[in-house]
Amino acid sequence: MTQTRTEARVADTARAPGAVVLTDVVKRYGRGPGAVTALDGVSLSVGPGSFTCLLGASGCGKSTLLSLVAGLDDISGGAIEHVDQPVAMMFQESALFPWLTVAGNVEIALRVRGVGRAERRDRAQELLETVRLTGFAHKRPHELSGGMRQRVALARALAQDASVLLMDEPFGALDAMTRDILHDELERIWREQHLTVLFVTHNVREAVRLGDQVVLLSSRPGRVLNVYDVEMDRPRRIDSAPVAALAAEITDALREEVSRHAG
Amino acid sequence: MPVEAVKKEKDTSQNWVAGLDELERTPVTETRLGRLGARLWSGTWPKVLALVLVIGSWQLLFLSEWKAPWVLPSPLTVWEDLAAYAATPDYWQAILITLQRALTGFALSVLVGSVLGIAVARFKPLRAAIGSLITGLQTMPSIMWFPLAILLFKISESAILFVVVLGAVPSIANGIISGIDYVPPAWKRVGAVLGMKGFGLYRHVILPATLPSFVSGLKQGWAFAWRSLMAGELLVIVAGQGSVGALMQGAREFNDAARVLTWILTILFIGILVDAVFRAADDRIRRSWGLHQDR
Numbered sequence: 001m002t003q004t005r006t007e008a009r010v011a012d013t014a015r016a017p018g019a020v021v022l023t024d025v026v027k028r029y030g031r032g033p034g035a036v037t038a039l040d041g042v043s044l045s046v047g048p049g050s051f052t053c054l055l056g057a058s059g060c061g062k063s064t065l066l067s068l069v070a071g072l073d074d075i076s077g078g079a080i081e082h083v084d085q086p087v088a089m090m091f092q093e094s095a096l097f098p099w100l101t102v103a104g105n106v107e108i109a110l111r112v113r114g115v116g117r118a119e120r121r122d123r124a125q126e127l128l129e130t131v132r133l134t135g136f137a138h139k140r141p142h143e144l145s146g147g148m149r150q151r152v153a154l155a156r157a158l159a160q161d162a163s164v165l166l167m168d169e170p171f172g173a174l175d176a177m178t179r180d181i182l183h184d185e186l187e188r189i190w191r192e193q194h195l196t197v198l199f200v201t202h203n204v205r206e207a208v209r210l211g212d213q214v215v216l217l218s219s220r221p222g223r224v225l226n227v228y229d230v231e232m233d234r235p236r237r238i239d240s241a242p243v244a245a246l247a248a249e250i251t252d253a254l255r256e257e258v259s260r261h262a263g
Numbered sequence: 264m265p266v267e268a269v270k271k272e273k274d275t276s277q278n279w280v281a282g283l284d285e286l287e288r289t290p291v292t293e294t295r296l297g298r299l300g301a302r303l304w305s306g307t308w309p310k311v312l313a314l315v316l317v318i319g320s321w322q323l324l325f326l327s328e329w330k331a332p333w334v335l336p337s338p339l340t341v342w343e344d345l346a347a348y349a350a351t352p353d354y355w356q357a358i359l360i361t362l363q364r365a366l367t368g369f370a371l372s373v374l375v376g377s378v379l380g381i382a383v384a385r386f387k388p389l390r391a392a393i394g395s396l397i398t399g400l401q402t403m404p405s406i407m408w409f410p411l412a413i414l415l416f417k418i419s420e421s422a423i424l425f426v427v428v429l430g431a432v433p434s435i436a437n438g439i440i441s442g443i444d445y446v447p448p449a450w451k452r453v454g455a456v457l458g459m460k461g462f463g464l465y466r467h468v469i470l471p472a473t474l475p476s477f478v479s480g481l482k483q484g485w486a487f488a489w490r491s492l493m494a495g496e497l498l499v500i501v502a503g504q505g506s507v508g509a510l511m512q513g514a515r516e517f518n519d520a521a522r523v524l525t526w527i528l529t530i531l532f533i534g535i536l537v538d539a540v541f542r543a544a545d546d547r548i549r550r551s552w553g554l555h556q557d558r
Contacts, residue, residue, distance in 0.1 A: 070456060072455055091453070098552035142552065145284070
């Protein structure tokens with residue numbers, strides 16, 4: 001459960017498809033005395049097909065970390081390795097395009113990759129089946145609920161056919177019941193498709209419910225405080241006693257970290 | 264776990280998902296036809312009332328003998344003139360010529376305005392150079408371009424077209440520019456994650472996203488084009504082209520007030536008709552994007 005163990009793992013998992021290895025990643029915004037260090041020497045190893053949750057209070061740079069892995073932003077120092085570019089990504093807002101139907105929103109990801117029309121249609125249909133939205137292919141995004149929109153966004157991310165899926169608080173804006181369901185759905189799809197998931201959240205229970213490992217980050221600057229291995233059978237329930245117990249332990253560590261910034 | 268149990272568990276979660284989806288859907292309370300009827304009625308009665316008030320006031324003004332009847336004819340006289348005139352080919356020929364000019368000028372404006380708009384939104388130095396110039400042009404009354412247009416192109420179709428395009432281009436360009444400026448960053452980020460760059464990002468995300476703003480720019484552009492055209496037709500009378508403006512000017516020269524009013528009403532009617540087309544397009548976009556609010 002310590003950082004040393006993480007570093008030991010780096011050697012094993014590097015260069016395997018679906019693996020993501022971060023070595024001393026530094027991210028600074030600005031230059032000179034006014035520069036802000038968002039991430040300061042983050043090392044992290046994510047095995048292929050594993051589910052990693054990144055947890056931390058505000059200012060820990062967890063979203064920044066995902067942007068860096070996705071290549072949306074440049075790193076200031078260190079290295080990020082993952083075998084297959086590009087990676088798929090999902091955000092808190094579904095950001096579906098309102099001028100396209102549900103199926104069209106999934107197809108656009110395929111279209112960018114140069115998939116032919118007929119194949120696009122079949123593949124989109126298949127992906128909508130995966131997220132259980134078969135009957136909604138011809139609806140417009142605004143006709144769906146928030147949870148359904150996130151499932152469309154998930155289908156769109158899956159259409160990228162990347163083995164790494166980055167999720168930036170994807171269920172943060174949903175009600176608890178919908179979130180529960182989407183946890184089950186995500187877990188099922190993650191297992192079926194052998195995905196490597198990096199999941200950012202500020203919800204400790206959610207992290208324990210989903211993750212193989214939970215990475216706790218410090219705030220300002222973001223560093224890896226601790227890595228918790230979650231060795232509980234799946235499917236887990238968010239309201240089960242073992243989940244709650246580990247969540248309590250992590251919450252205490254998180255509170256301690258937040259208190260450090262008081263006054 | 265036996266197969267049965269696995270299957271049962273799968274069904275349960277599937278039903279859970281399906282059940283929640285069903286509950287989340289907004290129930291349709293009214294039939295489409297019923298809503299259409301209500302919409303037609305709520306859109307119609309204010310118009311009818313306004314029409315009655317205008318014609319009523321006109322009639323009262325006529326009855327008050329404020330002006331001689333040959334200067335200010337009664338609504339009925341104008342109506343009779345309009346009905347008789349609409350039965351002649353001259354009337355329709357004039358409308359055809361005018362609409363042809365309007366459409367040519369508008370099409371050219373859309374082309375020029377779109378290219379200009381995208382270029383200005385895309386290249387920072389260009390925006391710094393002519394961004395405020397475009398808005399400045401928009402506020403200029405187009406009629407003041409005519410002296411120059413006549414010197415440049417003589418009394419010709421080109422002179423009219425020149426002014427029509429100058430009138431409409433700024434609105435259309437501004438529609439695109441503000442549309443591009445207000446594309447939600449989240450959409451652009453999704454485009455980037457999906458691997459879109461440069462032209463692809465424009466084609467798949469930025470341009471479709473500007474559609475509502477583009478349509479409102481088109482609508483405004485049309486209004487400017489139509490206004491410029493009417494001004495132009497009154498000033499630049501091309502021989503052999505009996506356009507609406509030319510015939511109206513002719514009617515004034517013959518002191519035919521009823522005919523002048525006939526043309527005014529015709530122009531008004533065309534304006535309303537075109538506005539309805541733009542409004543329908545706008546309404547359609549709003550509906551399919553989920554931006555409409557009918558309750």
